[in-house]
Amino acid sequence: VLIFTDLDGTLLDHYTYSFDAALPTIDRLQKMGAIIVPNTSKTKAEVIELNERIGLAGAFIIENGAAIIIPKDFLPEKPRGAQWASGFWVVSFAPRRSHWTGLLSKLAADFNGEFEAFSDMDIERICEVTGLSKEDASLASQRQYGEPVLWKSSADRQEAFIQQAKKYGASPLIGGRFVHLCGDTNKGKALLWLVNEYKRQHQRISISSIALGDGKNDIAMLEVAGTAVRIASPAHEPPQLTRETRVITTKGYGPVGWTEALDQLVPPIHNTIKEN
Ligand code: 2M8
Ligand code: MG
Ligand code: MG
Known part of the structure; x- marks a missing residue:
């Protein structure tokens, strides 16, 4: 499963930017083989630094879908239309x-x-x-x-x-x-691009996706993901969606809601998890 997550107000607390409440679940999901893809308004520089702190090493989407940043070993081959720049494949969709x-x-x-x-x-x-x-x-x-x-x-x-x-x-x-x-880009278009490229390179017919977000700029990705999670916010209303199926709205804010939703959607499989 590919898990596309907004950062501010979703994986990170709206006010403190802490992700501590989500760490045990992040760890568990990664051990199960789930791929967590930050999909954010933040810059490439911000996400590189955060990924290191959170313990993520895969692809990520920056500046509201303007570009997808893909580490060398994330996909088997060169991503379609990518340019190599400072240690990553970069697929960009937007003017500067x-x-x-x-x-x-x-x-x-x-x-x-x-x-x-x-x-x-x-x-x-x-x-x-x-x-x-x-x-x-x-x-x-x-x-x-x-x-x-x-x-x-x-x-x-x-x-x-x-x-x-x-x-x-x-x-x-x-x-x-x-x-x-920004230009005619959004988190939904970038999500679909990455899911399609992942399927193409792994010759898979389908791959499940979950998107989590708290804001209006998350609507496009929440509409197109396999499952949508609306993260509750202490600062504003949850985003309004047109879809009615496979939508969860959390009770908890930010990383607390993140954990609540993913523990429900991808529950722990006690007997198959290997302890390291
Ligand atoms: C900005 O992004 C957030 C995303 O919801 C916002 O619009 O409030 C960006 O400038 C981002 O780079 C920055 O880290 C963030 C900080 O709150 O604000
Ligand atoms: Mg947000
Ligand atoms: Mg955001």
């Missing part, structure tokens, strides 16, 4: 960040003072609005594809901003804290 920061200067004319762009924040300011440490904020600032925008005005104005950005060719996505200006 400069495209969106350029667009923001146009939007600033109509929405003057109503938003703050990530690229205009220094590290201290990123820490202040996200609660990240300085080290992690600096990894978050290394964006390659999209541009997060902190909305400071009303919800109606935010909707007007999104509509205007769409006219300029963006496909904005709403994360836990930011509106992400």
Whole structure:
């Protein structure tokens, strides 16, 4: 099984970014052969660092589906359309960040003072609005594809901003804290790409997938996965889905809900697990 997981507010606590509550389940799932694929708005630099801390070593999806990063031994062959860059295969689907920061200067004319762009924040300011440490904020600032925008005005104005950005060719996505200006990419398209490539290279007819997420930017992946898990959030409503089957909504927040759902969906098989 391929388990696609959002990070902020899902595997990581919305406020503290702790994943401790999920560690025993992560360990158990990996020993059973499940593959955990982070599918996040975070940057490549952030996920590389987090993977090391969590103990993940497989493929991951960054910046809301903008690119898939694949370690050399994750798949038998070179992934279709991949470029080799700093130790990974990279499959990218989106224009570079400069495209969106350029667009923001146009939007600033109509929405003057109503938003703050990530690229205009220094590290201290990123820490202040996200609660990240300085080290992690600096990894978050290394964006390659999209541009997060902190909305400071009303919800109606935010909707007007999104509509205007769409006219300029963006496909904005709403994360836990930011509106992400990005191209026509999302976590669902990236999930399907990786599932298909995995099936093709392993000559499998089907492979089961589970997606877990807490935010609106997770809707696309939650709609297309074999099973969808809506993770409860202390900060906002769970994402609204159109599908009605194979959907779970957790009681617990973040990593507590993550564990609750996966212990139910992929229960421990006591008699076949080998103790190391
Ligand atoms: C941003 O992403 C989250 C995802 O939900 C958001 O929109 O609130 C990104 O800047 C990411 O790189 C960063 O780590 C995160 C920190 O909260 O915020
Ligand atoms: Mg999230
Ligand atoms: Mg996210």
